Amino acid sequence: MNDRKQHVVKMAHQLFIDKGFQATSIQDILDYSGISKGTFYNYFSSKSELMIAIFKMTYADLEKQRNELLIGQDRTDIEIFIKQIELQLKTNRKNKLITLFEEVLVSNDIDLKQFIDQGRINNIRWIYERLLDIFGETKKPYLLDSAIMFMGLLRDNIKFFHIAHDTNANIGHVVRYSVRRLVNLVDELAETDEQLIQPEQLESWIPDCRKPDQLFQKKLHHSIYIMKNLLRHIEEQSKYMELLDFIEEELLDSKSPRKFLIESALLSLKAVDGSVWEKEWEPLEKLVVDFFKTEDEK
Amino acid sequence: MNDRKQHVVKMAHQLFIDKGFQATSIQDILDYSGISKGTFYNYFSSKSELMIAIFKMTYADLEKQRNELLIGQDRTDIEIFIKQIELQLKTNRKNKLITLFEEVLVSNDIDLKQFIDQGRINNIRWIYERLLDIFGETKKPYLLDSAIMFMGLLRDNIKFFHIAHDTNANIGHVVRYSVRRLVNLVDELAETDEQLIQPEQLESWIPDCRKPDQLFQKKLHHSIYIMKNLLRHIEEQSKYMELLDFIEEELLDSKSPRKFLIESALLSLKAVDGSVWEKEWEPLEKLVVDFFKTEDEK
DNA sequence: TATATATTTATACATGTAGTACAATATGAA
DNA sequence: TTCATATTGTACTACATGTATAAATATATA
Numbered sequence: 001m002n003d004r005k006q007h008v009v010k011m012a013h014q015l016f017i018d019k020g021f022q023a024t025s026i027q028d029i030l031d032y033s034g035i036s037k038g039t040f041y042n043y044f045s046s047k048s049e050l051m052i053a054i055f056k057m058t059y060a061d062l063e064k065q066r067n068e069l070l071i072g073q074d075r076t077d078i079e080i081f082i083k084q085i086e087l088q089l090k091t092n093r094k095n096k097l098i099t100l101f102e103e104v105l106v107s108n109d110i111d112l113k114q115f116i117d118q119g120r121i122n123n124i125r126w127i128y129e130r131l132l133d134i135f136g137e138t139k140k141p142y143l144l145d146s147a148i149m150f151m152g153l154l155r156d157n158i159k160f161f162h163i164a165h166d167t168n169a170n171i172g173h174v175v176r177y178s179v180r181r182l183v184n185l186v187d188e189l190a191e192t193d194e195q196l197i198q199p200e201q202l203e204s205w206i207p208d209c210r211k212p213d214q215l216f217q218k219k220l221h222h223s224i225y226i227m228k229n230l231l232r233h234i235e236e237q238s239k240y241m242e243l244l245d246f247i248e249e250e251l252l253d254s255k256s257p258r259k260f261l262i263e264s265a266l267l268s269l270k271a272v273d274g275s276v277w278e279k280e281w282e283p284l285e286k287l288v289v290d291f292f293k294t295e296d297e298k
Numbered sequence: 299m300n301d302r303k304q305h306v307v308k309m310a311h312q313l314f315i316d317k318g319f320q321a322t323s324i325q326d327i328l329d330y331s332g333i334s335k336g337t338f339y340n341y342f343s344s345k346s347e348l349m350i351a352i353f354k355m356t357y358a359d360l361e362k363q364r365n366e367l368l369i370g371q372d373r374t375d376i377e378i379f380i381k382q383i384e385l386q387l388k389t390n391r392k393n394k395l396i397t398l399f400e401e402v403l404v405s406n407d408i409d410l411k412q413f414i415d416q417g418r419i420n421n422i423r424w425i426y427e428r429l430l431d432i433f434g435e436t437k438k439p440y441l442l443d444s445a446i447m448f449m450g451l452l453r454d455n456i457k458f459f460h461i462a463h464d465t466n467a468n469i470g471h472v473v474r475y476s477v478r479r480l481v482n483l484v485d486e487l488a489e490t491d492e493q494l495i496q497p498e499q500l501e502s503w504i505p506d507c508r509k510p511d512q513l514f515q516k517k518l519h520h521s522i523y524i525m526k527n528l529l530r531h532i533e534e535q536s537k538y539m540e541l542l543d544f545i546e547e548e549l550l551d552s553k554s555p556r557k558f559l560i561e562s563a564l565l566s567l568k569a570v571d572g573s574v575w576e577k578e579w580e581p582l583e584k585l586v587v588d589f590f591k592t593e594d595e596k
Numbered sequence: 597t598a599t600a601t602a603t604t605t606a607t608a609c610a611t612g613t614a615g616t617a618c619a620a621t622a623t624g625a626a
Numbered sequence: 627t628t629c630a631t632a633t634t635g636t637a638c639t640a641c642a643t644g645t646a647t648a649a650a651t652a653t654a655t656a
């Protein structure tokens with residue numbers, strides 16, 4: 001990434017921190033960083049992509065600092081873990097990451113959502129592995145559950161502590177309180193031998209080669225789901241339902257989906273009236289086109 | 299709210315559930331519910347206001363169902379609490395409330411944010427009070443912390459359980475697992491005598507300093523409800539109904555209720571005949587007087 | 597039934613946003 | 627200097643929220 005681009009990222013991040021993601025327009029970013037629209041879209045294909053760049057940079061930095069805390073230290077020392085969590089919280093606060101996450105999670109941008117979700121899962125995984133360091137193999141079956149619940153209770157403790165005391169200080173106090181709950185949690189789970197989610201599940205959550213495919217699946221399913229709902233009050237709905245089902249099946253289950261059949265089905269579907277319908281039909285068609293484009297490249 | 303308006307709310311809610319709040323344009327709502335733009339803006343001043351209407355309706359319904367579960371039951375029975383939590387989760391899922399909350403929290407609409415935040419705090423308070431029923435006064439100092447952490451860990455348990463098993467079923471299993479953690483949490487906090495946030499804090503969260511407190515709201519609503527019933531067999535009832543509605547709305551929803559208008563409305567209402575009526579009119583007037591007295595003190 | 601009042605519709609309009617297209621211009625290395 | 631690449635400026639499309647208003651329609655009342 002060149003200096004100029006880096007500069008835009010920095011300026012945009014500042015604007016996002018000050019005004020929020022949604023409230024910052026592209027024009028704001030252009031003015032604030034002194035570039036033209038053309039250059040912006042040369043760098044990033046959208047505001048979302050710029051956001052991803054910001055997240056990536058911030059998280060790379062966090063990870064680096066986080067690992068530095070471990071250098072030459074005892075991995076089983078829970079005090080180091082506490083310091084790492086505090087670091088993470090401070091980074092979050094400094095960069096308004098939580099707020100930006102939330103904003104972004106609702107921005108109708110599936111790619112961006114995917115990115116954030118993956119980030120969260122990575123974070124859970126990091127905590128899980130640190131807990132494995134600290135509590136040892138014997139507690140392993142309970143540590144994914146513990147990691148998940150720890151993140152949940154920590155987040156809300158921070159949130160409401162902040163509301164109650166209206167201060168950013170004393171975060172350390174909240175972290176220590178929450179970690180004590182975590183320790184108790186692990187002990188109790190081991191004692192009663194209760195497990196909600198197996199740590200092995202983590203492996204299937206990690207990004208792998210099938211990920212883009214899964215994303216496509218999700219998008220397709222979502223699109224078709226919505227269109228089915230729209231059909232509810234339309235005559236001949238069953239015919240169109242069948243067409244939609246056929247497209248989904250042919251694309252997801254068939255080894256070599258028959259392009260001509262799917263295109264014909266799409267055309268028949270286009271005949272349905274209504275502007276809402278039309279607005280939903282288009283992305284479906286785009287999905288199909290993209291599907292066959294990448295299919296040809298293989 | 300008249301039938302037509304109700305119909306619009308219903309159709310819009312469906313669209314929000316299917317496509318999300320942001321992704322649904324006003325035009326979509328117009329098409330789907332078959333009204334014109336003029337009518338829409340006659341009903342609601344914005345999409346946000348429509349959203350508030352949806353939230354209010356859904357939550358009123360949830361609260362009703364939730365209380366019905368308690369009728370004739372033992373408040374200390376944790377099984378009832380579990381049923382109530384499950385009900386809440388099901389309502390959330392059915393109405394995509396979590397998603398809509400998140401969407402709305404970033405919509406640059408202060409009133410809407412305020413509304414949602416208050417709703418969350420109310421929820422915490424409700425849980426706190428139920429925990430007080432279940433665990434008793436002796437555990438009181440730890441129950442607000444417990445309520446907060448319970449909400450946090452429950453939410454994430456549900457979320458990741460859903461990711462892991464890709465199913466909406468077995469919510470009950472997750473709830474029970476989480477409630478067992480809650481019980482252990484309360485015990486442990488009492489044993490080690492640790493406290494993060496004092497339950498007394500709740501009181502300061504409830505009244506948004508500009509809005510009347512809940513007790514006042516309840517009293518007002520009750521008083522107006524009774525008076526409306528009395529009006530049933532009286533001529534010009536609709537005029538008086540409107541006056542009553544106006545008073546309630548102006549006192550509860552307006553940032554700076556117009557004293558002169560409310561007093562004038564009260565005077566008009568006094569004109570209704572009947573000794574029973576008079577007996578109900580007086581407490582209402584007292585409520586209003588008290589309201590403006592405390593308002594002036596601020 | 598006739599008339600006044602309120603509601604609803606249809607349409608045009610103002611404003612703001614994201615993103616595209618493209619010719620003109622600047623920059624920097626061979 | 628030349629040539630490829632980066633950048634700019636401007637115009638354009640498309641779509642969104644929300645306002646304004648005259649005309650049509652429905653409702654209540656006398």
